[in-house]
Amino acid sequence: LTNVFFCKCCAPFCSGSLQIQFANTEDKQEFSKFPTKAGRRSLSRSISQSSTDSYSSAASYTDSSDDETSPRDKAQVNTHGSSDFCVKNIKQAEFGRREIEIAEQDMSALISLRKRAQGEKPLAGAKIVGCTHITAQTAVLIETLVALGAQCRWTACNIYSTQNEVAAALAETGVPVFAWKGESEDDFWWCIDRCVNTEGWQANMILDDGGDLTHWVYKKYPSVFKKVRGIVEESVTGVHRLYQLSKAGKLCVPAMNVNDSVTKQKFDNLYCCRESILDGLKRTTDIMFGGKQVVVCGYGEVGKGCCTALKALGAIVCITEIDPICALQACMDGFRVVKLSEVIRQMDVVITCTGTVPHAVTFITSALIITVSSKHIRTSIKYASLRSPELTWERVRSQVDHIIWPDGKRVVLLAEGRLLNLSCSTVPTFVLSITATTQALALIELFNAPEGRYKQDVYLLPKKMDEYVASLHLPNFDAHLTELSDEQAKYMGLNKNGPFKPNYYR
Amino acid sequence: LTNVFFCKCCAPFCSGSLQIQFANTEDKQEFSKFPTKAGRRSLSRSISQSSTDSYSSAASYTDSSDDETSPRDKAQVNTHGSSDFCVKNIKQAEFGRREIEIAEQDMSALISLRKRAQGEKPLAGAKIVGCTHITAQTAVLIETLVALGAQCRWTACNIYSTQNEVAAALAETGVPVFAWKGESEDDFWWCIDRCVNTEGWQANMILDDGGDLTHWVYKKYPSVFKKVRGIVEESVTGVHRLYQLSKAGKLCVPAMNVNDSVTKQKFDNLYCCRESILDGLKRTTDIMFGGKQVVVCGYGEVGKGCCTALKALGAIVCITEIDPICALQACMDGFRVVKLSEVIRQMDVVITCTGTVPHAVTFITSALIITVSSKHIRTSIKYASLRSPELTWERVRSQVDHIIWPDGKRVVLLAEGRLLNLSCSTVPTFVLSITATTQALALIELFNAPEGRYKQDVYLLPKKMDEYVASLHLPNFDAHLTELSDEQAKYMGLNKNGPFKPNYYR
Amino acid sequence: LTNVFFCKCCAPFCSGSLQIQFANTEDKQEFSKFPTKAGRRSLSRSISQSSTDSYSSAASYTDSSDDETSPRDKAQVNTHGSSDFCVKNIKQAEFGRREIEIAEQDMSALISLRKRAQGEKPLAGAKIVGCTHITAQTAVLIETLVALGAQCRWTACNIYSTQNEVAAALAETGVPVFAWKGESEDDFWWCIDRCVNTEGWQANMILDDGGDLTHWVYKKYPSVFKKVRGIVEESVTGVHRLYQLSKAGKLCVPAMNVNDSVTKQKFDNLYCCRESILDGLKRTTDIMFGGKQVVVCGYGEVGKGCCTALKALGAIVCITEIDPICALQACMDGFRVVKLSEVIRQMDVVITCTGTVPHAVTFITSALIITVSSKHIRTSIKYASLRSPELTWERVRSQVDHIIWPDGKRVVLLAEGRLLNLSCSTVPTFVLSITATTQALALIELFNAPEGRYKQDVYLLPKKMDEYVASLHLPNFDAHLTELSDEQAKYMGLNKNGPFKPNYYR
């Protein structure tokens, strides 16, 4: 899921989520193309709507701004006299600060990292150029990196997802931020360039989300890599690109694949979807869960999370699966495993949680939600055909379309078939905290690693670090770990401080 | 809960919800006063905010209207040439119609009532004057009454809760509606008067919610009661007034107490709260439920609903109770029963579901939600003292206040301690359908009852009608009842068509 | 359920549980007859099997006794020199004592009653003649009565359910007990007579379970009632008889109906079945619950308890119901409501939880469990027809029959269609403790009530006593009740010590 939330570049995959179900030739061709800005933009729009609609009061505050001047054309100075930034409106800094403070309350792992590192400053000397979504949560990450000793320059990985007031708050504290909500494609690359190409400062670490920053440096400033000690990449797409570079022998620095760390995989999909499926459905449709008949397509981690929540709230849930192992789990967990065509007429809600493919853990995560208010829809739905001239589309609320058949039957489509939890609900800050902490630790590890520990390859975080990330989040729950005695540890052949599980453990 | 949602007059009780916890002398005096408009207004404001904030897109559409002219000063005519109505803007009728249509999809019990009564028109000749909230859901009720043969005139029971576009849609179809959002107190009584006091039309049935309409007719037009066959009252407060009238020997027509019907009592609190607690918390705070420590004060039906949902989503819930029977149920259901003072320091969230008193089933239902982001709050909180000068209040979002202690600790208070599910979440249309159907059946029963069946007293719906209401809602779930065989029915001494439970069954 | 467990006289009703489903004329006639010993015996046999098979090691110890001499023909003396008792073997007293001690651990409410009453001895002067099942749990009750000051004489209400070693333990401590496992009908009445008709001792209180003792006194020693202050009756049948006596004007002392106390009704069915359905199924069939398709007939408290447990363990459960209110609850709780004939072919397990009738709360509680290992059984099953010559019955384990169709299909029938939780699982001692405590309190109340408080009628325990019973059980869970402040109590018009709910509250 996190890859979803953060992943600008999964746009074609996301619309691809529909294609998986109803793939046709044109779609496939589109899919195989390198993600273009056009593709990106279509998702970006959805992210933008998400921010607007249901993100937080912050977003709507931002929206109320009617200033149409491009930030590139404004001269702005923060209260410290610096103008090395480009944001929508530096005056929103105070409001943004409050949003950051609220986020900090659920990201205490990063706060505790700050405290533990107060003396040593493990990132002293690090010059990090970063390209991520710019939200209150990433602001907590960035300010943690600064607290650990790093200098940072930052830009947005998505043209729509920037929370302007957060960008302003960062700029106000002296972080050179180049980002605003609603950038043009030209703005996008201009911002990246302003981060990388600045006089008297050269990055020695890269934190990327989607690979655009990395791509730009490769293309325009390859010499930068001479000083770079490593790349930390968070998104599925970005990781995919890095593996391709590595395969082609073109990766010239070590890279850390944060996306596939155990902590991220174990928590993001299952727990995040358990929380957001209900939220997304309520915010968009005010639907009552009790007694609703729901078919969930796919019983991977995403599907498991959705099913747990829906069943608990009184929905009657069944499953479709292609993989017999997941299907058997669904059976044991108390869900009927059916074919969509067998049950579609009885279902009130169809939720697709398909999208796993074999070569990566979860590189397409899709969640098409169709709320079938009529029970007479005949077959599984092909998105393209939903746009046929016989069908009338009526937008009844933001992210909610009624699709009306000639005979009057209505199907409610949420988020136009895009990801519900991206578009229509919020993602718990706590989950983002896990990823952000992992990113911070990956940066520390790469920056401080002795010569030779990492070569020009893509690495996973060592198990022990995964466990450390988890341990930093336990105080949120007032959880107390048990410590092995010396005897017990010796008997079991374990180090008392872990790692406790083998690397292949999931 | 329904009483909560519909109950204009429980305003003092609602602020009273805090007083129950921390009652003091002044509060008590206020409580014992007859609810004045002032008291009413304070709740009304909250309802209004609710509509604005989280109700539906409809409400926000309404809000965007910047027309400041009083509807009383406007000359409006619907497309059929009638001007016997007074709404904000008759031109919003089409939009209101869509909202009504959406509501109809979850109120199929009323739709099926319409169908079943197509031939007979059981309300032919009924002239109903009604005073309820005017929302898409009540519009479905009103239009059902019309379809059953009744003539209706309608006004709002609350000065803030009217959905203007729904009022317009009703007026457009020819129902004389007198209501808009944001009436003054004078407007309020003017509207009631316009409903009752009209030339050439005299009501013979009253449908009231809160007792204001009944009160007005008693005071101004007592002669109307000569023709009135009965009153149907839905709210706790209104029912209370009716019992007082009856006790005083002043009730001059039969009255039906819809509030205490089994179907309503059994479903509203438990299921509605199970759905809305999560919704309300997410919309206001984006909180993650997993692992949160929550104390729920009160394990009645409201508390049971909240606890079920929170536990299912991974919260760690404990309970406070005064009643040993409910406490023992909490134990058996797997919740620790504690005193608030024992656990308050460890809790992330405090939810009050107190408010039952012995003489009515649930006449005060309160839900103060305090999200304790700090764990250092020392004692249970007294609302008045929260307004002390040492504490800083910061409104971070609509319905969300941070209360900041001198040492920097923050407590998040939702809805200013008023009902969360009223203010911050939606109530499932399906649940409102149960109440609306009961109201319709009560009207039919009173209107058609043979002379002498009902005297000048307050009645509960017969068990059989409760069962009928339930049965009308089963098709929503595609549920199929089993029918007793003749032998089985005879053996058990039951009528095959019910009632199946004794009247005292709950 | 308790009525089930304790009710000798519900024998015809229990076999009636099948008749409810498939009633025919002969059955009905049998049903309407006064329960004869023959009818009683048929259940007794089942109780006996229950004790033998799955009750506890105690029972099997008893069984291993090969002493065939009738206890009536033995001369036995306890270690204190008394021979005023008649049990199987006084030497088993020590073993019985251990069983009683184990039971005491889950009956701490009675133990605390003993402690609270140490000074006052509220039953000093009481001479109680009792007729109940004689098990470790009732022994704890009897010894509590003695500790509270009463003199007791005791006999068994069932010819098969006596735990011989427990009877021995009671006799050893000086309680005159007349009971053993496997009494003849003549023995049964002889034992009752020995309890009542003893020189120099006359009962002034009666504790009955099933009404046989009361019946005997009425018939043989009516003069005893001159001194009797009251009857406490626990079973559905016994209560029914008392109401008949009262109606006929023949009840000459006050009687307390313990069966319908709130605490008993609220806890026995729901929680007891939630625990015992899994236990009974595992002990008999070793069935795996995960993924099993189960239809539960009836969604009253018994059905709700079964469904909760089965769903939680991964079974896929659907419901049949005749009552639309219960059906609607099933829907909201996430169960499909179906007709048996629609689903029977797909089901793995059929569980009947039918048996409510309108004039009493739950006087027939039945649980026929059919485990359908074949999915080709065509129709709902009629017990009589299961005994048809075409079908082969194979007893594969105790309480487990395979019924084999000519085509080889097998149906597994548990407990021959009798109550599963009576026959195949244990009932938690804690639940029996609730009933036993209520009985003790009822005795105290009747014995100490001032002249005139109770007339010659049948009474329910006052609400406050129900609450007291509940409160005595809270320490088992380390539960801490909250106490209303004076202000709060005054505001709510409640006494701080309860009762907190109206009498009609359930």
Added chain:
Amino acid sequence: LTNVFFCKCCAPFCSGSLQIQFANTEDKQEFSKFPTKAGRRSLSRSISQSSTDSYSSAASYTDSSDDETSPRDKAQVNTHGSSDFCVKNIKQAEFGRREIEIAEQDMSALISLRKRAQGEKPLAGAKIVGCTHITAQTAVLIETLVALGAQCRWTACNIYSTQNEVAAALAETGVPVFAWKGESEDDFWWCIDRCVNTEGWQANMILDDGGDLTHWVYKKYPSVFKKVRGIVEESVTGVHRLYQLSKAGKLCVPAMNVNDSVTKQKFDNLYCCRESILDGLKRTTDIMFGGKQVVVCGYGEVGKGCCTALKALGAIVCITEIDPICALQACMDGFRVVKLSEVIRQMDVVITCTGTVPHAVTFITSALIITVSSKHIRTSIKYASLRSPELTWERVRSQVDHIIWPDGKRVVLLAEGRLLNLSCSTVPTFVLSITATTQALALIELFNAPEGRYKQDVYLLPKKMDEYVASLHLPNFDAHLTELSDEQAKYMGLNKNGPFKPNYYR
């Protein structure tokens, strides 16, 4: 868990389960020794008790046999005239057949394997020597192998676990079985020898459980390996030995590690414990779950299964963990994570689910159940110290000991601290079916693999076979898999028939 059920050789580990908690020097020395028969015997005794106490009626039937003659001294002939077997009593064959038939109903995967292979006989020519537990479930496996064309000779891997009547049934159909319940150590090796060393028949496949058979062949008949095409090993210990052989270069045939197949790992621990924890607790203690405070030590798959079931039945569960990742999962799942010493005084039940070590997935699985009936036990308990002279042990039922402190406090210890689900509950046949099917497929694969596919090494089953095993079990649940369309498969780069997940997927 399966390793638990089947694992003769984990005896020292199992007593080790206590040592993990309270390890001392002597224990450790014992642990590091090669498992001797002495060690084995101590577990075997427990298995034996398990069979006797709670296994099935079959076991008790067996027990009632009072024939003391050693099977080795009896001359027995089956009805076909063969005497090539050695079982307790060939006359029990019919009864054993019925037990096998009952097992077949939950092992339909094997039955369907038989059907699919009716034409081809994939094991035609296979001569399998097997050494496993001999139960109804393994009988279904053996008879499946025979149906697939194999010739089998079989012996028991445990001296106590043989179901005599099942062994008789196998011998009756012509499978040379050498096994009975209660073998001496000499008998044990004699039986193995009789399987391997028979004139005119030489094994070409080995199916082992624990490695004793393999060990014997290595030691006594190394030349047999010239013809053997492979070894299939199921237990943790046996697999461990094979890896050691392989490492030492002494493995001279391919071996298949069935223990670590995904299907087994994914299902056995989680689902099996979810079912058996409740069963084991009820059968031994009749405990009521509702409201019980339980601490579960360890939140791996075993712990997760236990917690799910207990929470669902109303217990209040908290967790101890050493691994922060599992601890964080526990938090998100709604369990407090505590140290044992913090909570031990409040707990009613302590359940240990510790036992994971890093080098194997789960080679120590322990489940010490301590039911603390007193709440005054001061510290975590060390098993050795429980045997101190101050403490009195009282065996109250089979597998249930009361340990009595000098001050009268009692602790209930189940199964003497050994595995509860091994000793006190049954394991669902369905779960055993998964393992048995995997064993059958592994045999087929090794027997038919083309020269060179497998070398002299230890292999895991390919993912695709795991998926096949799962798919064979879906019909039990009437589950219908969805099939990818050609387009979808191509798009996702998957073969339509799987495998659907990467090999490292868990």
